[in-house]
Amino acid sequence: MSVLDSRPLELDGLVELTPHRFADERGFFSEVWREDAFAAAGVHAHFVQDNLSLSKRKGVIRGLHYQSPPAAQAKLVRVSRGAIFDVAVDIRPGSATYGRWAGVILSAEKWNQLFIPEGFAHGFATLEDDTEVSYKVTAPYSPDHDRAIRFDDPDIGIDWPLDAEPLLSPKDAAAPLLRDSNTGF
Structure with missing residues (x-):
């Protein structure tokens, strides 16, 4: 029995994953991470840390963040409450898709996740x-x-689905453009 559906995105290595929910009158059960099932979907990762963020209001942007080598991170992102527009930007200078971005709406309702491999900057806007x-x-x-890259870098051109000025951290507001960054990849 399959425990998840997967959909590769347009940038190599990015995968949207939707774990199945097994529901009955009590509620549901879901395997949100299962190494063998995710590997079958093309996600090969050994996770060492779990993180949780709470954004109090719609319109918060966190990112675009990454860690440079040798501490580069792959990420598996999901939403347990609310919704986000989740974005990954290819920051590997030798890549055919360098500087391009892909985005997907992740939500508690849709129960989907995004796998982001090393070599991508990551950010999201709360919806x-x-x-x-x-x-x-x-x-x-x-x-x-x-490290961080400007969320509104004009060379990247992310189409953030916001109807007002975003709320940013001071770090994110001062982040450099991609062209001014040595990403280390």
């Missing part, structure tokens, strides 16, 4: 108040390798 985002990573947080 609802009180949105909880959890994500697994393949390397622990390293302040010495923590």
